[in-house]
Amino acid sequence: MYDVNSKHPDDFINHQEILETLAFAEENRHNEVLITEIIEKAKKRKGLSHREAAVLLDCDIEEKNQEIYRLAEQIKKDFYGNRIVMFAPLYLSNYCINGCTYCPYHSKNKHIARKQLSQEEIKREVIALQDMGHKRLALEAGEDPVHNTMDYYLDSINTIYSIKHKNGAIRRVNINIAATTVDNYRLLKEAGIGTYILFQETYHKESYLQLHPTGPKHDYDYHTTAMDRAMEGGIDDVGIGVLFGLDKYRYEFTGLLMHAEHLEAAFGVGPHTISVPRLRDADDIDSSSFTNGIDDDTFAKLVACIRIAVPYTGMIISTRESQKCRERVLHLGISQISGGSRTSVGGYCEPEPEDARSEQFDVIDNRTLDEVVRWLMEMDYIPSFCTACYREGRTGDRFMSLCKSGQIQNCCHPNALMTLEEYLMDYASPETKAIGDRLIDREILNVPNPKARAVVEENLRLIRENNRR
Numbered sequence: 001m002y003d004v005n006s007k008h009p010d011d012f013i014n015h016q017e018i019l020e021t022l023a024f025a026e027e028n029r030h031n032e033v034l035i036t037e038i039i040e041k042a043k044k045r046k047g048l049s050h051r052e053a054a055v056l057l058d059c060d061i062e063e064k065n066q067e068i069y070r071l072a073e074q075i076k077k078d079f080y081g082n083r084i085v086m087f088a089p090l091y092l093s094n095y096c097i098n099g100c101t102y103c104p105y106h107s108k109n110k111h112i113a114r115k116q117l118s119q120e121e122i123k124r125e126v127i128a129l130q131d132m133g134h135k136r137l138a139l140e141a142g143e144d145p146v147h148n149t150m151d152y153y154l155d156s157i158n159t160i161y162s163i164k165h166k167n168g169a170i171r172r173v174n175i176n177i178a179a180t181t182v183d184n185y186r187l188l189k190e191a192g193i194g195t196y197i198l199f200q201e202t203y204h205k206e207s208y209l210q211l212h213p214t215g216p217k218h219d220y221d222y223h224t225t226a227m228d229r230a231m232e233g234g235i236d237d238v239g240i241g242v243l244f245g246l247d248k249y250r251y252e253f254t255g256l257l258m259h260a261e262h263l264e265a266a267f268g269v270g271p272h273t274i275s276v277p278r279l280r281d282a283d284d285i286d287s288s289s290f291t292n293g294i295d296d297d298t299f300a301k302l303v304a305c306i307r308i309a310v311p312y313t314g315m316i317i318s319t320r321e322s323q324k325c326r327e328r329v330l331h332l333g334i335s336q337i338s339g340g341s342r343t344s345v346g347g348y349c350e351p352e353p354e355d356a357r358s359e360q361f362d363v364i365d366n367r368t369l370d371e372v373v374r375w376l377m378e379m380d381y382i383p384s385f386c387t388a389c390y391r392e393g394r395t396g397d398r399f400m401s402l403c404k405s406g407q408i409q410n411c412c413h414p415n416a417l418m419t420l421e422e423y424l425m426d427y428a429s430p431e432t433k434a435i436g437d438r439l440i441d442r443e444i445l446n447v448p449n450p451k452a453r454a455v456v457e458e459n460l461r462l463i464r465e466n467n468r469r
């Protein structure tokens, strides 16, 4: 029985409801009247139900699809402006006792080099990331209760926040680690993490059990209720996602939205972010042996439909995707991207030796952060290194209400410009800096309030004179 409020995952990610939704969407894929009605509802920018969104995802009327893409782009502009939040992953450890069949960290992989960063090594990695200009990190690790203990994570977070180096400081540490207990989530919250990220991988329970044959991650119910426990532990920013390619994308899309609906119903706040990773080749993983891969067009449609269905949820894309693909989906809804990423443990300080690789997956977009920043600005995006919301305590429902009221535009635009100028002064190549300064000068004019504009102008002048407040 579908029950959005239930604490049991079989109720809120209800298999029967997903099948009925998919049948309904399929039946209505050429239903112009219904599709038009759903698009009209979406234009109100209050989101869509999983059923409505599934109809748009299936829609095969070309003209309506173009309308969906245009609306996704417009909603993205309305809620996020042209800012793109920048971050980098930091792999702490690839020790793992799980048996995930798609991940090279699986415990049977005996030839991958297993590593765990010491606190000293974390410092070196973080300094390397700060020297690129990063201010936001996503910590990543396999699941191994002996090596990767909660104490290890807490020490690591503490180490990262305490590193002051030149003008750099990591201001937001997000974390992507295995499902855990309410008490542990509380400890992570107290340590000052930003978003707790955990991908469902697949919402299809039967596939999930097969794809995770051994280890604690095999427990579908425990994994699927992780965000409920995280929120109970006081973490109000949670990031969900599926690994596209494991099961059928229509099923995953519906499950993802039902999960978001459940969190909103149960805690009054939906997910802070949704990630859209696609399965990639990695060490002993051949992605072509998985038969549910999706092409770039389907991927773009998924991003657009998620954007329309949950307009106020950030969307993240990683370097699993090529420059070309990232460019396309940035327009359709992505609000955060990684740049200059290494997916190996210790990879920011030392390149991986060919015979002892520890990467989690092959990075497709290998450009430096400077190149990614320049590329974004050439497309008139503002790469944002801002973490002001978090420092001001605007997380969870407070962030969402700001976002839902459209107010986020007023505070974010000036902050993004000032933090971008700091980045340009401290880290950018001369070419990137010249493009960035021109962009900032144009964008100042888009600060609507004249008083606020004057303050931003004055702050930018001081930053450019290296005289920061």
Ligand code: SAM
Pocket (backbone or CB within 6 Å): 102, 103, 104, 140, 141, 142, 143, 176, 177, 178, 179, 198, 199, 201, 217, 242, 243, 277, 278, 279, 280, 281, 282, 285, 320, 360, 361
């Ligand atoms: N240990 C954590 C957990 O139990 O969920 C996750 C950390 S893992 C470092 C981050 C994510 O990488 C996984 O959730 C999975 O979706 C993704 N991943 C694993 N293998 C992958 C592959 N071959 N290609 C792309 N992404 C992959």
